[in-house]
Amino acid sequence: MDSALVVGGTRFIGRHTVEELVEHDYHVTLFNRGSHENPFVDYADVHHVRGDRGNDEELLSAKREVEPDVVFDFAAYHPEEVRSAVEIFADVDAYVYVSSGAAYDRDDIPKREDETPIKECTPDQAVDDSYDTYGNRKAEGDRAVFEAADRGVNAMSVRPTVVYGPFDYTERLDYWVSRVEEHDRVVVPGDGTNVWQRVYVEDVASLLRLVAENGTPGNAYNAGDQNSLTLERTIEEVASALDTDVEVVHASERELSTVNLDLADFPLYRPYPHVLDTHRAESVGWESTPVSEAMERTVGESAESDRDGADVGPARETEERLLDVLDTV
Known part of the structure; x- marks a missing residue:
């Protein structure tokens, strides 16, 4: 063949x-x-x-x-x-x-x-x-x-x-790469534990x-990645690939509503876990790349591109307004 x-x-x-x-x-x-x-x-x-x-x-x-x-x-x-x-x-x-x-x-x-x-x-x-x-x-x-x-x-x-990976035109992960690269604090919807398996x-x-x-x-x-990450853990992997630190700030549905945002407004958020069994893929000799290695390649290409995910998630100005609200609670 x-x-x-x-x-x-x-x-x-x-x-x-x-x-x-x-x-x-x-x-x-x-x-x-x-x-x-x-x-x-x-x-x-x-x-x-x-x-x-x-x-x-x-x-x-x-x-x-x-x-x-x-x-x-x-x-x-x-x-x-x-x-x-x-x-x-x-x-x-x-x-x-x-x-x-x-x-x-x-x-x-x-x-x-x-x-x-x-x-x-x-x-x-x-x-x-x-x-x-x-x-x-x-x-x-x-x-x-x-x-x-x-x-x-x-x-x-x-x-x-x-x-996810290099040249992803959907910009879903680019949103988080841009946030982590440019800011010390980022808002994560919910408690950060939602799981939407990626590959x-x-x-x-x-x-x-x-x-x-x-x-x-x-x-x-x-x-699907054989190691499924929560959204918060994904952001931590992005920060590690960028060799930086970031403070994750959780925001509940009620807190998000104060600035007219919803949980689903954030890319890669899913309210209920989505996980695919990969045993059949493994039966043909397949295995997934370790997430840290895959994320390093992905983030490296994203940071050098002109993609920032600005059109697929909340505006930073809105996020900052929300951070001000959360800081007063």
Whole structure:
């Protein structure tokens, strides 16, 4: 297996996956519209075929041109796109669909691939583009993978939880890096003990490759750091990576309301734990990077970038008003 077609592949998870594949001697072809900068223009083993993954004829044309051994599908956001893809790539050695931990429909701790149910998806949800239906659409894409595997297609899916790492355009962790880097005190919603398991982006990339090489058709594979951190512990890891100290100031829902904030206004906050079981991923030879090492790489790139997460969390002015309120209590 040495030829890979990556549908998408220039932004975040796909970008790191291409790096992973190149490091393991794959010849990689990107298939996308070219609407984002291609970081691989100088790579001899990475080629680009321009096209729209929503156009089945263009996707089929790319398949015929590349004749890939394995396909990684990062850009399937609607179930019908997955159904088309598993037909077009029915004869490849492996088709790996990038699903999501948001596909789960019950807050088991942890969520397990064959035990925790996934969400239903109505016809209206299947064609929707809003975030509210994202998990439903990913779950239905998983079903398309499972049905294809029942027909003999070597199709599998990977379900990452919240992904962090270098070049994360969502800026969720950048918000906290910026806060810790620039200020001595930061507000943390609640008591800081909420757990929303994350997964380092390079580990997602390695799992995708390992699933393609060693996975079982019809299986979904969870991807999550094997050591799940609370939000407060995450901030402490950020401070350690920056070689600085920070005072964490907890704020309850009532205290936040004094400046018109809510717990969920802060990035990476989730009221109920979200943890994925990773034993199945480990069965294909995968392990996650130690959090301190992953955070050091992540924070280093974030601090050198121009991303600060200002648009994904409360303004610092509002935070300072809240700190003034808390100091008088």
